[in-house]
Amino acid sequence: MCRSADLEDANGGFTLIEAIVALGVMAAGLAAIGALAYSNLRATLHAERHLAQIEAARMILTGLPGRRALPFGRFTGSLDGHEWRIDSTAVATGVRTADGSAWTPQGIALLVRSPSGGTIEIDTIRLRRQAKP
Numbered sequence: 155m156c157r158s159a160d161l162e163d164a165n166g167g168f169t170l171i172e173a174i175v176a177l178g179v180m181a182a183g184l185a186a187i188g189a190l191a192y193s194n195l196r197a198t199l200h201a202e203r204h205l206a207q208i209e210a211a212r213m214i215l216t217g218l219p220g221r222r223a224l225p226f227g228r229f230t231g232s233l234d235g236h237e238w239r240i241d242s243t244a245v246a247t248g249v250r251t252a253d254g255s256a257w258t259p260q261g262i263a264l265l266v267r268s269p270s271g272g273t274i275e276i277d278t279i280r281l282r283r284q285a286k287p
Contacts, residue, residue, distance in 0.1 A: 203268060203270055203272055204272075204274070206236075206268060207236065207266050207268050207272060207273075207274040208274065210233055210234060210236040210238070210266050210268075211238075211264055211266045211274060211276050213233060214231075214233060214238050214240070214264060214266065215262075215264060215276070215278070218240075218262075221260075221280060221281065221282050221283055222282070222283060224242055224260070224262075224280075224282075225242065226242050226243055226244060226260070227241075227242060228240070228241050228242075229242070235268075235269040236266050236267065236268055236269065237266070237267045238264065238265065238266045238267070239264070239265045240262060240263070240264050240265075241261075241262070241263040241265075242260060242261070242262050243260070243261045243263075244258060244259070244260060244261070245258075245259035245260065245261045245279060247259060256283055256284050257281045257282065257283060257284065258281070258282050258283075258284050259279050259280075259281060259282070260279065260280045260281070260282040261277070261278075261279055262277070262278050262279070262280060263275065263276075263277050264276045264277075264278075
């Protein structure tokens with residue numbers, strides 16, 4: 155009787171190897187959760203920066219002068235820490251209209267650089283009324 159009681163007490167707990175394996179499995183799970191949280195944080199920060207650049211570009215394009223007032227050339231400035239550059243050029247269409255259209259396409263290339271160094275470029279075309287001869 156005394157011998158069987160000693161065997162039950164000896165087998166009642168975990169061995170050292172079982173405890174180490176359990177800790178290893180937990181460490182691997184926590185490492186995977188940490189990596190997922192880190193990639194989620196990076197994606198969120200990237201999305202916030204991109205949204206700030208889009209907002210700045212939209213504000214710049216909204217603040218452009220009217221169709222007749224924006225001359226051709228390069229213009230630079232800064233808005234809320236975002237450096238921007240606009241290149242305004244005439245777009246050659248190669249199409250002649252019979253009625254002598256009063257509109258000329260004007261290409262606008264906007265480049266916005268955020269304070270963190272990221273850039274976004276938007277290319278668009280506006281119609282510009284031709285000067286009357």
